[in-house]
Amino acid sequence: MIDFEKYLRIKKFPLIWCTGCGNGIVLKGMLGAIDRIGLDKNKITVVSGIGCSSRATGYVDFNTLHTTHGRAIAFATGVKFANPELTVLVVTGDGDATAIGGNHFIHAARRNIDITVILYNNWIYGMTGGQVSPTTPHGMRATTAPFGNPEGSFDISRLAIAAGASFVARGSVTSPVKLSQYIEKGIRKKGFALIEAFTPCPTAFGRQNKMGKAIDNLEWIEERTVDVKKAAALSPEELEDKLVTGILVDVEKAEYTELYDKLVENVRDKPVDLHVPEREVVLASIAVAGGEEL
Amino acid sequence: MTIVSKANAGPAKSAVRVMTGNEACAEAAIAAGCLFFGGYPITPSSEIAEVLSKLLPRVGGKFIQMEDEIGAMGAVIGASLAGAKALTATSGPGFSLKQENIGYACMAEVPCVIVNVMRGGPSTGLPTLPAQSDVMQARWGTHGDHPIIALCPRGVRETYDFTVRSFNLAETYRTPVILLLDEIIGHVNEKVTLPDRIRVVERVKPGADVTEYLPYPDTDTDVPPMASFGEGHRFHVTGLVHDETGFPTNNPEKIEHMLRRLNRKIDRHADRIIQVEEDANENARIGVVAYGSTARSASYAVRLAREEGIPVSILSLLTIWPFPEKPIREMANRVSDIVVPEMNLGQLAHEVEWAACGKARVHRVNRIDGEPIHPQHVLDAIRAAARGK
Numbered sequence: 090m091i092d093f094e095k096y097l098r099i100k101k102f103p104l105i106w107c108t109g110c111g112n113g114i115v116l117k118g119m120l121g122a123i124d125r126i127g128l129d130k131n132k133i134t135v136v137s138g139i140g141c142s143s144r145a146t147g148y149v150d151f152n153t154l155h156t157t158h159g160r161a162i163a164f165a166t167g168v169k170f171a172n173p174e175l176t177v178l179v180v181t182g183d184g185d186a187t188a189i190g191g192n193h194f195i196h197a198a199r200r201n202i203d204i205t206v207i208l209y210n211n212w213i214y215g216m217t218g219g220q221v222s223p224t225t226p227h228g229m230r231a232t233t234a235p236f237g238n239p240e241g242s243f244d245i246s247r248l249a250i251a252a253g254a255s256f257v258a259r260g261s262v263t264s265p266v267k268l269s270q271y272i273e274k275g276i277r278k279k280g281f282a283l284i285e286a287f288t289p290c291p292t293a294f295g296r297q298n299k300m301g302k303a304i305d306n307l308e309w310i311e312e313r314t315v316d317v318k319k320a321a322a323l324s325p326e327e328l329e330d331k332l333v334t335g336i337l338v339d340v341e342k343a344e345y346t347e348l349y350d351k352l353v354e355n356v357r358d359k360p361v362d363l364h365v366p367e368r369e370v371v372l373a374s375i376a377v378a379g380g381e382e383l
Numbered sequence: 384m385t386i387v388s389k390a391n392a393g394p395a396k397s398a399v400r401v402m403t404g405n406e407a408c409a410e411a412a413i414a415a416g417c418l419f420f421g422g423y424p425i426t427p428s429s430e431i432a433e434v435l436s437k438l439l440p441r442v443g444g445k446f447i448q449m450e451d452e453i454g455a456m457g458a459v460i461g462a463s464l465a466g467a468k469a470l471t472a473t474s475g476p477g478f479s480l481k482q483e484n485i486g487y488a489c490m491a492e493v494p495c496v497i498v499n500v501m502r503g504g505p506s507t508g509l510p511t512l513p514a515q516s517d518v519m520q521a522r523w524g525t526h527g528d529h530p531i532i533a534l535c536p537r538g539v540r541e542t543y544d545f546t547v548r549s550f551n552l553a554e555t556y557r558t559p560v561i562l563l564l565d566e567i568i569g570h571v572n573e574k575v576t577l578p579d580r581i582r583v584v585e586r587v588k589p590g591a592d593v594t595e596y597l598p599y600p601d602t603d604t605d606v607p608p609m610a611s612f613g614e615g616h617r618f619h620v621t622g623l624v625h626d627e628t629g630f631p632t633n634n635p636e637k638i639e640h641m642l643r644r645l646n647r648k649i650d651r652h653a654d655r656i657i658q659v660e661e662d663a664n665e666n667a668r669i670g671v672v673a674y675g676s677t678a679r680s681a682s683y684a685v686r687l688a689r690e691e692g693i694p695v696s697i698l699s700l701l702t703i704w705p706f707p708e709k710p711i712r713e714m715a716n717r718v719s720d721i722v723v724p725e726m727n728l729g730q731l732a733h734e735v736e737w738a739a740c741g742k743a744r745v746h747r748v749n750r751i752d753g754e755p756i757h758p759q760h761v762l763d764a765i766r767a768a769a770r771g772k
Contacts, residue, residue, distance in 0.1 A: 101630065130617060131613060131614070131615045131617060132613055134465075134612045134613070136461070146619065146621075147619060147621075147630060147631070150617055151617055152612035152613065152616075152617055152618065153617075153618075153619045153620065154461070154464065154612075154619075154620045154621075155619065155620065155621035155622070155623070156457065156460075156487065156622065157457070157483050157484055157487050157622055160453060160454065160457040160484065163449065163453065163454035163455075163456075163457030163458050163461070164457040164458065164460055164461040165461060166421075166447070166449070166454070166457075166458045166461065167419070167421060167457065167458030167459060167460060167461025167462035167463075167464075167465065167469070168461040168462065168464060168465045168612060169461075170419070170445050170447055170458070170462065171418070171419050171445060171461065171462035171463075171465035171466065171467040171469070172465040172466060172467075172611075172612065172613055174613065175465065175612060175613050192450050192451055192454065193450060193454050193457075195450075196449075196450035196454070349440075349445065352440055353440045353443060356440050356441055357440070357441060357443065359441065361438065361441045361442065362437075362438075363410055363413060363438060363441075363442075364398055364400065364410060364414075364577045365413070365414060366398075366414055366577065366578050366579050366580050366581045367579060367580045367581075368414070368416075368580075368581060368582075368583045369580060369581070369582045369583065370583050370584075370585055371551075371582055371583065371584050371585070372584070372585055372587055373554045373555045373557075373584050373585065373586055373587045373606070374587040374604075374608070376551065376554075376555040376584045377555050377556065377604045377606050377652070378603075378604060379655065383548060383551045383552060383555060383582065383584065383655070
């Protein structure tokens with residue numbers, strides 16, 4: 090039995106997430122994965138952007154960084170690259186990661202930097218009140234698509250695969266054990282890992298689309314998804330409008346921070362074309378107290 | 384993290400060099416202990432990235448060209464929180480893109496240095512030509528009431544010194560520092576003698592007791608000590624208004640308290656942050672206030688005016704934010720006219736007028752055509768003021 094409380098900032102409860110929201114299940118899956126791997130809490134940094142899912146960083150007892158909208162992966166890149174000893178996880182949503190933050194998402198995958206992105210996909214902007222997102226299916230309603238979404242939607246996992254991620258899995262809160270296993274595999278993977286997690290939002294997405302009860306939203310997720318093994322036996326017509334779940338990519342690829350370390354090893358001993366003055370080190374506390382002229 | 388020292392940097396190159404401002408900035412960053420650069424190519428700042436892409440791996444530091452300007456600023460903040468002194472360099476349009484995350488660094492009190500090699504604007508503007516068009520953006524480019532420090536060197540050697548000072552101020556006050564070069568300084572080659580010895584400020588770590596750690600406590604100096612990720616403190620960082628615990632708050636008292644301290648942290652130390660250089664003439668009725676490469680033209684104009692028998696004082700603003708209100712007010716008390724040359728339409732002249740408080744007339748010399756302000760332009764304005772026009 091996992092003691093989840095040791096990973097939580099219980100003082101910050103209750104969560105802001107609504108009744109029927111699936112975010113807690115995804116978060117629990119992440120904590121279970123961390124426990125099974127046996128990671129040191131001090132060596133984990135969780136980075137998030139803006140949105141409902143991104144509020145997760147406030148509730149977990151690690152080094153946590155709640156950034157600007159869409160930029161979690163960029164901040165995480167700085168953390169990981171500056172200190173590769175840290176396990177860096179990103180908690181983000183469909184809008185945060187693939188609309189405003191889409192550029193960082195695809196380039197982190199291309200770079201194959203060792204960051205695990207847990208993307209909570211609820212097909213909607215929940216926190217701001219149910220506006221259309223890049224994953225809202227065509228024809229479904231949102232507060233900014235009152236007559237049905239005229240646009241098509243992203244398949245986020247396929248986007249990550251095309252961009253070069255070394256691990257991509259898609260799960261759902263309707264299969265929480267599998268979802269947690271995917272997250273575990275993603276964290277263990279040395280390289281960019283995406284775990285796309287389908288999660289219901291009965292409040293902002295469901296109510297606008299005739300599934301205001303959480304159970305209806307969950308059933309809708311079940312109807313839309315098909316496991317990768319079952320999908321192999323289905324025709325393209327049968328797979329239309331379906332989202333394939335399971336481990337979609339798991340490959341060994343050179344990881345960015347390790348490649349950079351090798352580059353450093355190769356050039357380090359060569360003479361540097363640089364003037365390096367003697368350095369008198371002053372502690373900031375002394376400097377701020379007026380002890381030193383800066 | 385590796386500390387740069389003479390040992391792994393190889394034999395020191397001669398301290399007498401011919402180099403550009405951009406090169407001086409890059410070398411000074413290494414000297415100051417910078418171990419992280421995240422950037423995006425943009426004229427006329429790209430050489431800073433190019434030089435650091437060569438130098439940083441050699442001293443054990445990290446260089447990354449990010450996918451865009453916004454990401455570069457984000458990576459710099461992340462790296463600083465992981466414990467590295469971090470730098471980015473950009474120009475006008477890129478500086479605009481970075482603004483949201485610069486505000487984040489102000490709010491979360493993350494030390495970092497942003498170099499903006501100013502080019503002509505607005506928009507894509509004049510990529511290869513000089514301007515001083517971002518002095519107000521440096522102050523108010525990001526939303527909300529926030530403190531900022533911005534330095535403005537006049538040449539290559541000062542670019543070296545001010546780069547080091549930018550890192551020192553960032554670490555001292557836990558704040559982003561903006562170093563404003565302009566295209567002239569970024570690209571001009573000057574003969575310089577680099578310093579043999581510099582003063583380098585290192586971050587203050589909180590105590591070893593990780594259980595009682597508050598990331599944003601009240602302190603005597605209003606600057607809280609800063610832990611790095613991975614050292615056992617497990618703190619929360621957010622751009623939301625937060626209390627001393629680092630977690631968001633909607634409590635009006637706590638909001639007021641935190642935002643007041645954030646601004647006071649720089650305001651109360653302004654006298655020590657502000658540096659100006661005054662070349663005063665006792666009999667002067669005319670003063671010149673200038674900054675950046677324009678201060679070089681202005682200094683020469685002042686010399687020519689004195690040769691003509693017009694006594695003139697000149698005040699060069701080396702720090703432009705916080706604004707050097709006091710020395711300008713003192714100058715306004717002594718002179719009748721102040722000439723303010725700028726490669727913009729008078730962005731700092733407004734501030735000079737405000738500081739002069741009606742005690743002296745302010746005359747603007749402005750140029751926005753991508754050409755530098757020549758000494759003759761400033762001299763003409765000094766002569767006109769001397770004739771009482």
